[in-house]
Amino acid sequence: MRDVDLAVLPGERVLLTGASGAGKSTLLRALGGLLEPESGDVAGELTVDGDAPDRRRQRVGMVFQDPDSQLVMTRAGDDVAFGLENTGTPPELIWPAVDTALDAVGFTLGRDRATAALSGGQKQRLVLAGALAPRPGLLLLDEPTAQLDPEGTALVRAAVVRAVADRSATLVVVDHDVEAWLPLVDRVVELLPGGGAAEHPAGWRPAPLRLPARHPHPPGEQLLAAVGAGYTHRGSDRPALAPTDVVLRAGRTLAVTGPNGTGKSTLALLLAGLRAPTVGEVVPGAALTAGLRHPDRPPARWRAGELARRIGTVFQQPEHQFLTGRVRDELSLGPLRSGAGAAEAHAAAEELLDRLGLAPLADANPFTLSGGQQRRLSVATALATRPRVLVLDEPTFGQDRETWAELVALLAEQQDDERALCLVTHDAAVVSALADDVLTLGRPVGVG
Amino acid sequence: MAAQAVRPSDAAPATPRWRTVDIVVTAVLGVAFGVVFWAWSLLSSAVAPAFAAFPPGQAVLYGVWLLAAVVIPLIVRKPGAALFGELIGATVEALLGSHFGSLVILYGLLQGAAAELGFALFRYKRFGWLQALLAAAFAGVAAAVLDFVNYYPDWTGGWKTTYLLLVVASTVAVAGVGGMALTRALAASGALSSFASGRTRV
């Protein structure tokens, strides 16, 4: 991030956009007073209420891009209370405020729910509740709805708007979904990738999404199927995924949607051969098992190299996927491990880097990439081994218009190459751009 | 920052005050080492019969228990880091059910305090090889003396001397040299970017 001049008045609501990797998250951290002066080069000056931002922390409510590492306590209620305790709120006022905040974001699993046993969207709601509960004077939100279902997204937007309704609080929100926030904010500021920021005039509309050309395919051969497959975590009394039937065919794309916590990610892990279902089974088709030493075994028992060549997986949290210290190595790891030659692996890596705009970052550490860049890298790693089946959990979250279009085009090509795709997503645009079939999982598990 | 590029790689951080990240990282490392300690205790009691012919030989296992006392201050570089880290590690080991029981917390405290000495002698201004090896050696002496009092009161002076020498050799090799190597590897992974230990390189 460079040469940004931005003045936000008290009570203002600002939407911050810009290309993936432009520095939005970095700017937000700086506003929150959370950049370590020792961890980088600092230029220019930044003040909140005329003071250094790290002196104003208790007035700031902040939600980071990645919900996974923001939960502090073991139980949901204690976690929301944490921020209130830090501001010295008397105990008798804490619990009502906690309940109000949990209601506002639609977190219905109760205060005693263990924070370790939540789905991605449930975590994001909890983090938001924690930021809203102390009624901050400055609310900084980094893609707060990226992993929420449409219902939850509307609910959270309403809660945020309510929190800043009386103009006593200032809002800076980062989001790529500009349209939805436009009616709710006063200004739209775009960070430019080369440095600097541009302010969009009132009445500005973003360019429409560029959709890829579709070549619909007739249903091809069956590659993978789930037959009554369900999963229950050990020690849990409710199934994370109720028994489900799924068929993946060559050249077709199946979109899996549904509210947060209905078991979409769980289903993805079962189809990917990473977990064995606790009921039912996952059955590979003949085209997929060709060349296997034990073709009668289910994917969960294949050797890792055999699996990676046949089924590619993208995890919901990109960081769970990275194993090396360099973007380039990350991309060539899979091909090398599943038997490709070094030259071939290298060529595949370079092409993917180029297409997804990661070439300048080829030598960076995957963990220092921006949220959107990490997402693209994790999709690229799954494509690198050229598997017949692709299981992608939220492959497009955190993308700007350009990178979104490039990702979707890349996925459409996979489909043209007679691969079977399973997309877990909340993104309606992806569903309409790519899906041949849609599976909607039922009501959230464990909610009344 | 140009000023930082010329600072020696083993220099102290800017302020002695503990930031939240120092506290949490020390505690997390303490917890991680606590689990390692626990597993190591199990292993050590499983292999105890192998040292039947020469019981002081068990001392060679000691280095692993003192890793935390060396690695944590090397990373965090704050006064008290060895003590706090060892305390947490020992507590986790005790809570997970180690044979040393709550006694292990006493061990942790004394070993941590002894390791502090290695860094305190240099007023917490240097965090290099010399300090790491000294800290490991001090902690080893503390551990061996505690063992005599608690477990091997009946041993003769000869056994005791051999044991002490073996413990110190083991801790200097495993906790000192190994700890330094582990710190370097962690810094190279980029995970220590919030610390002076992960940034400054010469």
Place this chain on the structure above:
Amino acid sequence: MSAPLSLGPARPVPLSAVNPVAQLTAVVVVTVVLLICGDLVTPLVVLAAELALLPAAGLTRPADIARRTWPLLLSAAGITWVNVAFGSLDGAAAWQSGATWGVRVIALALPGVLLVASTDPVRLADALTLHWRVSTRFGYGALAALRLVPLLATEWESIRLARRARGVDAGRNPVAGARLLAGTAFTLLVGALRRATRLATAMDARGFDSGVARSNARGSVLRPLDGWFVAGAVLLCAAAVTASVLTGAWHPVFS
């Protein structure tokens, strides 16, 4: 493996009614007395009392008890044996000395087992900061780290899944297996450090280190029961030492 890693009880057990600081005080009393005495009678009496408390800590089924205590039993056996075989005594005296050290080790370790089986770490942190004035920054900082213990098991699982998804496994080669294990452990440590760093940032973002005096939502009260519990521990130790002196076994370590 992950079972003993779960700290605290799933739901409160009778012993949870005793405030954690009272439990800690009792642990300190018992530990100090056991450290001083070198005879067999004192730890035997204390051990009997500790065993009687197992059901109150929710440890009634033998399987549960074994799950929490097997490491300790294993080592007690080892220590007894080392002292018998290599102590300076011979015959029956050696056996008595060995048994003393074995029983002492179990008696010293069981309080920790009882504490962890009955105490939720959050309550412990609340009690420590409220009653013993432990610094809230260090108390809750350590608590946040402690929460990562069960998460480490989850993290291990997700690293394993990621490796598998990317085609990395060791097959049947034990050397490759050991290298993969070491690699996974290092990845786990690096991941824990990253997580810790971000967690600290998130805590700061929620005003953790802002200099304002912290309040406590759950609170922690000391009741007469807690006093009785500590008094009980003191009485127990007195009774054990008395029994030891009366039977003529008394033999302090530092004599």
